[in-house]
Amino acid sequence: MTFPLFQFAAPQAFFPIAGKMIPWFSILAGALALAGLYVGFFVAPTDATQGEAYRIIFIHVPAAWMSMFLYLVMAGWAAVGLALNTRLSGMMASAIAPTGALFTFIALWTGALWGRPTWGAYWVWDARLTSELVLLFLYLGFIALKSAISDPTRADRAGAILALVGVVNVPIIYFSVQWWNTLHQGASVSLTRAPSMATTMLWGMLLMALAAWMYSIATALARVRHIILERERDAEWVRLQREGLRAAA
């Protein structure tokens, strides 16, 4: 273990550096969101067919991206935790899950608000909507399983197995559009061909996606700090920190 990054696998070492990173990611998230919303609501042109209602995609698409990406990140941490038996990995997976569930919910909610004026219904049983709903259930199941097991090590491992089984579902979500090919429009942004939308729209969406990304990092770090304190409350360094805080007050 000469690679210096492994130092931070110890919760005690990660706690202070996470604390230092949170303000930076929060500021970045706020600035990017302001810029993205400005571009999205004031600069981007009105859509020819969907009118102003389309502007909800500046929140909807980044949220949908993050909801799937965060599940992958969570499952990645879970796999690391299972393979290397590191405590921090399980804590990271626990810290990411609520943010992932939140973005899944936002994606579904904004999708419903966009669907009403565009498709004429809040909800349609399209494959991508349904898989996003299933993703929300997977997040909720992960959180429920973790909270139902009182022993943290056991909870981490059981959650990790569940996350790895559930991760099979994420590619199904992504390819469901091609598989079932129903009502939901195909992806508008692709790496291999020119995007089928105005450049300013694309910029607004990318800025918002980056903002969502920074927000996720900031909240996950904040949450993991709470989890570390909760689980290590009897450790020497937490006791010292508590006494230091008391002395400062």
Next chain:
Amino acid sequence: MLDAFALVLRREMQIALRRKGDVLNVLVFFIVVGSLFPLGVGPEPNQLRAMAAGVAWLGALLAAVLSLPRLFAADHADGTLEQMLVSPQPLGVIVLAKVAGHWLLTGLPLTLAAPIIGLQYGLPLDALGLLIASLLIGTPVLSLLGVAGAALTLGVRGGGALLALLILPLFVPVLVFGAGAVTASLTGINPGAHLSLLGAFLAVSSFVGPWAACAALRVALD
């Protein structure tokens, strides 16, 4: 290894034969659920025919979830499960025998009882055959993935409801393609693709399910 498989399977069968109620309850539950749907949605024959496969598949899903908590509970309570974990036989073989037992005691009876629901809902004969075929390929997936859920929730607070929450979302592809095969044949589309995809899920879950179940059992009895 084959001996261990046969031994565990025979034991599952013997226990089930001595407590026939457990197996029969699941079967009766399946038929009751199927019979109550028309009372809720009305007796219109065309509507019922279109719903038949979905109702039969949902009934099978719920019946499977209902029967899963028992899969390890008794063995866990009397210490047999611990002996299985420390035995020299690979845990995967024992888990696979448990899966086979679960399928023979729930999946297979449900498949054989499905024509009752099919006839109640006025399914034509070829669609009825497809319903049986899709259940025959699909119900082992329920047992294979379900065993992982049962192992994960072993000895956990609120196990039954939690098991349903964990495992039902994973059953979605089976439900979609299982019921889809029958609906496709009703609308004159070749259902081969649906059955092939079901077969693909069976192949994937026969690897993922027992692996996850073994890992979860080791965590639960750590």
